[in-house]
Amino acid sequence: MVASQTNRENSAPRLLDLYRTMVRIRAFELACEAAHKEGKVTGAVHLSIGQEAAPTGVCSNLRRDDVIASTHRGHGHTLAKGAAAETMMAELYGRATGCCGGKGGSMHIADFSVGMLGANGVVGAGIPIIVGAAQGLRLRGSDAIAVGFFGDGATNRGPFYEGLNWAAAFGLPVLFVCEDNGWAATTRTTSMSGGPGIAARAEALGVPTTVVDGNDVEAVDEAAASLIAEVRGGGGPRFLLCETYRLKGHTVHDAAPYRDPREVEERWTRDPLRRARDRLLALGVGAAEIERLEAEEEALIAAASASAEAAPWPLPAAAFDDVQDNGGAAWAN
Amino acid sequence: MGELSYLEAAIRALRDEMRRDPLVWAVGEDIGRGGVFGQYRGLQEEFGPERIVDTPISEACIMGAAVGAALVGTRPVVEMRFSDFALCAIDELVNQAAKNRYMFGGQGRVPLVVREPIGLWRSSAAQHSQSLEAWYAHIPGLVVTAPATPADNLGLLTAAIRCDDPVVHMENKNLWGLRGAVPDGDHVVPLGVASVIRPGRDVTLVTWSATVHDSLVAAEEVARQGVEVEVIDLRTIWPWDRGRVLDSVARTGRLLVVHEAVKAAGFGGEIAATVAEELHGRLRAPVRRLGGPRIPVAYSKPLEDVYRIEPARIAQACFELARAAAA
Numbered sequence: 144m145v146a147s148q149t150n151r152e153n154s155a156p157r158l159l160d161l162y163r164t165m166v167r168i169r170a171f172e173l174a175c176e177a178a179h180k181e182g183k184v185t186g187a188v189h190l191s192i193g194q195e196a197a198p199t200g201v202c203s204n205l206r207r208d209d210v211i212a213s214t215h216r217g218h219g220h221t222l223a224k225g226a227a228a229e230t231m232m233a234e235l236y237g238r239a240t241g242c243c244g245g246k247g248g249s250m251h252i253a254d255f256s257v258g259m260l261g262a263n264g265v266v267g268a269g270i271p272i273i274v275g276a277a278q279g280l281r282l283r284g285s286d287a288i289a290v291g292f293f294g295d296g297a298t299n300r301g302p303f304y305e306g307l308n309w310a311a312a313f314g315l316p317v318l319f320v321c322e323d324n325g326w327a328a329t330t331r332t333t334s335m336s337g338g339p340g341i342a343a344r345a346e347a348l349g350v351p352t353t354v355v356d357g358n359d360v361e362a363v364d365e366a367a368a369s370l371i372a373e374v375r376g377g378g379g380p381r382f383l384l385c386e387t388y389r390l391k392g393h394t395v396h397d398a399a400p401y402r403d404p405r406e407v408e409e410r411w412t413r414d415p416l417r418r419a420r421d422r423l424l425a426l427g428v429g430a431a432e433i434e435r436l437e438a439e440e441e442a443l444i445a446a447a448s449a450s451a452e453a454a455p456w457p458l459p460a461a462a463f464d465d466v467q468d469n470g471g472a473a474w475a476n
Numbered sequence: 477m478g479e480l481s482y483l484e485a486a487i488r489a490l491r492d493e494m495r496r497d498p499l500v501w502a503v504g505e506d507i508g509r510g511g512v513f514g515q516y517r518g519l520q521e522e523f524g525p526e527r528i529v530d531t532p533i534s535e536a537c538i539m540g541a542a543v544g545a546a547l548v549g550t551r552p553v554v555e556m557r558f559s560d561f562a563l564c565a566i567d568e569l570v571n572q573a574a575k576n577r578y579m580f581g582g583q584g585r586v587p588l589v590v591r592e593p594i595g596l597w598r599s600s601a602a603q604h605s606q607s608l609e610a611w612y613a614h615i616p617g618l619v620v621t622a623p624a625t626p627a628d629n630l631g632l633l634t635a636a637i638r639c640d641d642p643v644v645h646m647e648n649k650n651l652w653g654l655r656g657a658v659p660d661g662d663h664v665v666p667l668g669v670a671s672v673i674r675p676g677r678d679v680t681l682v683t684w685s686a687t688v689h690d691s692l693v694a695a696e697e698v699a700r701q702g703v704e705v706e707v708i709d710l711r712t713i714w715p716w717d718r719g720r721v722l723d724s725v726a727r728t729g730r731l732l733v734v735h736e737a738v739k740a741a742g743f744g745g746e747i748a749a750t751v752a753e754e755l756h757g758r759l760r761a762p763v764r765r766l767g768g769p770r771i772p773v774a775y776s777k778p779l780e781d782v783y784r785i786e787p788a789r790i791a792q793a794c795f796e797l798a799r800a801a802a803a
Contacts, residue, residue, distance in 0.1 A: 243581030255583040265571055271540020279545030305537035465582035467641040469619050469667045470715025
């Protein structure tokens with residue numbers, strides 16, 4: 144395994160783009176959290192606050208026809224892959240105009256039109272799916288690649304082993320991205336894991352692994368660029384381990400009392416947005432420009448929320464749509 | 477009209493579909509060598525290892541990968557070797573394949589076929605003998621097929637591959653060698669359509685898979701004593717041909733469902749309940765079900781036979797139904 148070394152050649156314009164995506168994700172998550180408190184967004188909602196750098200740095204190196212699979216914590220991946228905040232927010236509000244017509248909600252957010260093949264309510268379940276997507280793309284003669292996002296918790300599930308082994312055995316064009324946020328639901332992952340760690344597990348399955356500071360968006364961007372070039376070039380699967388931290392609870396219902404507040408406080412000092420912002424200032428980008436960008440993204444999300452709230456609810460009859468072609472709607476009882 | 481075995485019919489279905497559509501491919505353990513029963517024999521020679529794909533023993537990944545490959549536009553045929561092993565891939569089938577289209581609001585389709593060999597076969601014991609079709613019928617999103625004849629294996633497997641829904645295609649291990657007439661040319665058996673394989677006026681007998689043949693033996697037996705049984709091979713378990721079954725029971729007033737699967741919570745319960753709901757006033761006898769006892773399948777012959785439904789028991793049930801009606 145290699146630790147990613149960043150040579151800091153990223154120019155300010157590139158970092159501004161990355162920062163814009165991270166600000167959009169953060170604003171989306173905060174709006175979602177607020178809407179949940181007001182009862183406008185319901186169900187299980189898993190926020191990615193603190194983890195914005197990994198989806199941003201990886202997806203900024205993908206083409207529209209590349210495909211990704213995400214997790215229950217999937218808003219960031221979806222936005223970073225290019226989905227519209229408006230249809231995503233409408234989905235969270237359960238409206239007919241949502242990207243899944245109100246059938247999915249937060250845990251099943253997806254936008255196939257931008258190659259985002261779905262969040263998933265089952266930990267690790269996206270791994271075999273994305274491996275198969277890569278196999279299907281290869282069968283079709285496409286040079287698109289597949290990227291599977293998952294968390295540290297997934298590395299204790301069987302599909303992780305089966306999926307990595309499979310990708311290595313078939314030499315498939317897959318980039319595995321593990322966001323190690325330290326917590327598997329409400330349990331510290333290291334307390335439930337044997338062996339020397341996630342990177343060693345991936346390497347043992349034959350997938351070359353790179354470890355990166357997952358809160359440094361430039362480092363993620365740089366590592367992803369190089370790994371994606373290798374994958375697209377036919378080099379077989381690669382594994383990117385992003386070390387990050389979940390700044391909020393497992394779900395919006397979880398105040399995370401099982402964590403030492405000092406640990407969380409210390410982690411906020413490594414907030415990926417704050418770090419990128421400081422770096423932009425250090426690169427000579429003016430505060431006014433940064434603030435303008437932030438205001439634009441916050442306005443975009445505010446507009447998405449307002450539009451979602453005004454959008455129509457789905458008709459009850461739509462509950463019978465898209466079950467299956469054979470034996471679906473006819474069996475409404 | 478030629479003659480093929482049930483196994484040869486399946487090879488022909490897959491070969492014809494792979495020739496017709498370059499995006500059809502198969503994936504599973506040992507299929508390059510022909511598969512555990514020989515049901516893929518000769519296919520890797522024709523289509524190569526990229527389309528007849530041998531895999532590690534990783535059922536979850538076989539099924540999950542097929543879901544992903546289906547989402548990007550290919551049509552995978554998944555081999556599970558024994559239906560019992562599909563239980564290692566149940567999240568991938570039930571939570572992923574079956575629900576993908578629905579939970580993402582119709583953005584994707586999962587046109588995969590899962591081949592799951594079922595049934596009692598050569599003392600295979602508890603983990604290689606099950607018939608779990610009722611589980612899958614319970615899952616919105618899935619189609620479930622269970623052919624009893626070579627022609628229906630050809631026609632239903634072809635329909636399953638062409639269908640955009642995920643299909644669980646349950647072939648019966650005890651029928652691989654069964655020979656029968658098979659139509660030449662393109663042969664598609666529509667999903668959801670049962671087949672009346674023996675007309676009769678006294679009792680409607682609904683069955684599928686291997687017990688179709690035991691039921692026919694029983695029907696001939698009772699016919700010699702004046703009881704005419706209408707045998708309906710359901711062929712597709714979901715969606716089941718409710719119309720054809722109700723029409724028949726409306727005429728006979730008597731229903732017997734026979735399946736190899738455990739009777740308790742078996743799919744026969746759904747059929748019996750539907751008939752009771754729809755035709756209560758026209759029934760001339762209480763509905764009857766025959767299915768396996770609620771025990772795992774044992775290895776030793778006398779113990780395995782406890783699970784087996786012999787034609788004599790089916791005949792007995794037919795007589796009892798006919799007598800109840802006369803009373």
